[in-house]
Amino acid sequence: MRIAVVAPSCPLKAKAAERVQAIVAARGDCELFIHPQSFLVEGHFAGPDSARLDALREVMADPSFDAVWFARGGYGSNRIAEAALEGLPEAARGKTYMGYSDAGFLLAGLYKAGVDVAWGPMAQDVMRSGGEAAVARALDWLVRRDPAALEPELDPPAMAFNLTVLSNLLGTPLEPDLAGVDLLIEEVSEQLYRIDRTMFHLTASANVRGVARLRLGRVSDILANDPEFAVDEAAIVEDWCARSGIPYGGRADIGHDAQNRVVPFGSRSH
């Protein structure tokens, strides 16, 4: 199993790359090619749009890779997603793509194009406390489709997104068909009033209203609301589900943390 790592959003740290390669070497069941683009730095991004796009298209088109693993989130994959999907080469279709957070823009577009994608931990997660387990979980899924890596209550077809990313891809060419989907969302570093506003936007969408149920992963590092917001994140999500007639399915085991589980998009749980 050969896995390519590229960074369509923000750069991978050298220390993270070292640690992940050490884990891979100890496993002995896969080989990791970390594309040098992953370490480029240009302002916010892992190199300019052109470098991030070229690296992504290069590994997508290379039939020797079985999977493409996104190095890290942050921001920026939306800037190259449409171009990455243009004239998708045949070799790009035989792979699995994994990532989360900002990589959701690519997961959405790739899934819509009929490709196998999964929400799951990324290489940079090795730097979190407990991050080795997150990396092991991602590789267990990529290499041997270990069901222990999966979010435990998935009712396929499923999808998972960062709430803000999903809100920002509605109405764009990346928006996938959500009909009948077990939709998992999570959030990080937002104020509760923003989460409320984004839920307003999300649940007004006819496409989102077609999901089978909406489940809420962890909402971490909530920024201070001034003045304090009256209710918590679960109450906000339940409220907007009730207003829009979307079945609320309770909590989900995903988030911006080392416990983050794998969610294969669609009905592809193998």
Add this chain to the structure above:
Amino acid sequence: MRIAVVAPSCPLKAKAAERVQAIVAARGDCELFIHPQSFLVEGHFAGPDSARLDALREVMADPSFDAVWFARGGYGSNRIAEAALEGLPEAARGKTYMGYSDAGFLLAGLYKAGVDVAWGPMAQDVMRSGGEAAVARALDWLVRRDPAALEPELDPPAMAFNLTVLSNLLGTPLEPDLAGVDLLIEEVSEQLYRIDRTMFHLTASANVRGVARLRLGRVSDILANDPEFAVDEAAIVEDWCARSGIPYGGRADIGHDAQNRVVPFGSRSH
């Protein structure tokens, strides 16, 4: 001219109400009814949804008011906008509605319902440095349609929105038809990466792509981007306009400040 003030988002400060009433008394050309709901406080909001909705519907339905002036932005008008527009009473149609920022959710919905709305300063703006001039500008427009209050380069039909508010109302029942519109946007207290992401979302919309041109008001209190974003807000907006084929019309004289000008929606410049 009788003007009603209500607060569909965040509460008005008592001190601001005093100052605005003093300005109104000195003018002698209008009368201001500040609905007591404007001073309610419940967490983030000027009272619960029901109180904000009731006050708004009350002044909308009262034929003795010629205008409804929103007290303040913040967050929350989206939570009551659809309900406020249900079964719009005839008396609601004969008035002008003014506000900006979060009030954009209501401006959009009211305009879509065929009512006369304008982007412009709000009562709470009197507390800004130079805020008396902002309040005078708003009243000059509401009372006597003073063209000096207008954004100077409007090419009607025009509309103005806070960028994040506009992004969050796309795809909702509040979204107005933007075809051929001179669209002005502004922003406050966001990081540049967020502005870039929101512009991605905005300019992917077929509706937004139908505007005559997009102009950028002031972007104030930009939050630190870590690491620094490579380009500034004007470059971001120009870039997304170029990518999406939207004519970029340069800067506009609106923003979260005392200089904020009036933008009557549509072709109604009288």
